[in-house]
Amino acid sequence: MRKVDDSLAIWLQQFNHELTASIAADSEFNTASVRAGLATITRTFITDIPHIEMITDDIIENVAIRIYHPQPQTALPVLVYLHGGGHVAGNLEVYDPICRKLALACQYIIVAIDYRLAPEYPYPAAINDVRLCLQHLFSRLNKMAVNYIPYLAIGGDSAGGALAATVCAIEDDKIHINKQVLIYPSLDYTLSLPSVVINGNGYFLQRNKVQWYFEQYFQNHQDRSMASPLWLPIWSGFPSTLVITTEFCPLRDEGITYYHKLCQQGISAQHYHVPDMVHAFLNLENVVPLHCQQLYAVIGAFLKADDTK
Structure with missing residues (x-):
């Protein structure tokens, strides 16, 4: 029998009550409120902000990045991280706590990419940003004298997972990705599978919000199935992958x-x-702290396994 975690269920009840009130007030989705909402929720529920010895902001090909090195005197492999937010919300500041925790749990250098967002920059702007950063990443780290191992992983949550999986599906002799981590990824822009309906209301991320996100991202009548990582071909150089899902x-x-x-x-x-x-x-870490700790540990174990081969 399906059952939401008890602590989360209490929080969801309040969230759904507020959501119902918002709908009754005829409050529609808009870019500003969606961005503020993700920032506020993350800031409210992730209050344990660990120290990282080296954090540096930089730019690769006009795209802002943030580098987290947990042991600057030690050469470590690199995880490029792409934040979630439906291709519309999220940025380096919002995801700073999560990137810090990933750096510590994985003992990887985390490179967070501040890719362009819709609706100002629709598909495929974000994909282009990520690919450019990956193509020039190691040369930039060399110029910055960052102590690293040239071993590359990529990861992301939700829409960030979509971007990671899309980049991995593109054969590019300038990019070699060894591992991929997808955290509850968005992989089907056609929204054709059963869970979209089964879990589409009452469980934090609503189906109509996902539809709205995609309307912002795809503005030129693109074939969404051709853009969906789920339906793209898998080539021989595809990286070892960890897929994380929630019921x-x-x-x-x-x-x-x-x-x-x-x-x-x-x-x-x-x-x-x-x-x-x-x-x-x-x-929502403060609501479900043990689940978050466990997930960071799972990601760390996957990335550490044979991580220099």
């Missing part, structure tokens, strides 16, 4: 289907399913 997430089935597709194609893949969580629970 009460509208995007659940996309991640599960993607994992099985990778396995069928002979790609090394792992699937970690959280049976009592919702989408974006890392941003």
Whole structure:
């Protein structure tokens, strides 16, 4: 029997009450409120901000990045991290606490990319930003004298997972990605799988909000199936992948289907399913702290395994 975590269920009840009141007031989604909402929730529910010895802001090809090095005197592998937010919200500041925690849990250098957002910059601007950063990343780290191992992983949550998976699906001789981490990723822009309906209301991320996000991202009548990582071909150089899903997430089935597709194609893949969580629970850390700690540990274990081979 499906059951939401008790602490989360209490919080969800209040959230859904406020959401109902907002709908009754005829409050529609808009860019400013969605961006402020993600920032406020993350700031409110992630209050433990760990110290990282080296944090540096820089620019690669006109794209802002932030580098987190947990041991500046030690050469470590690199994880490029792409934040969530439906391609509309999120930035380096909002995801700063999560990147800090990833750096410590994984013992990787985290490079967060401040890719361009819709609706100001629709598809495929964000993908282009990420690819440019990846193509020039190691040369930039060399110029900055960052102590690193030239071993590259990429990861992201939600829309950031979509960007990561999209980049991994593109054959590019200037980019070699060894591992991929997808946290409750958005992989099907057609929203065609059952969990979109099953979990589309009452579990934090609403189906109509996802639809609104995609309307901002795709503005030129693109074929959304051709843009969806779930439906893109898997090539021989695809990285080893960890797919993380949650039971009460509208995007659940996309991640599960993607994992099985990778396995069928002979790609090394792992699937970690959280049976009592919702989408974006890392941003709700104070509500479900043990679940967040466990997830960081799972990601760290995956990235540390054979991480210099």
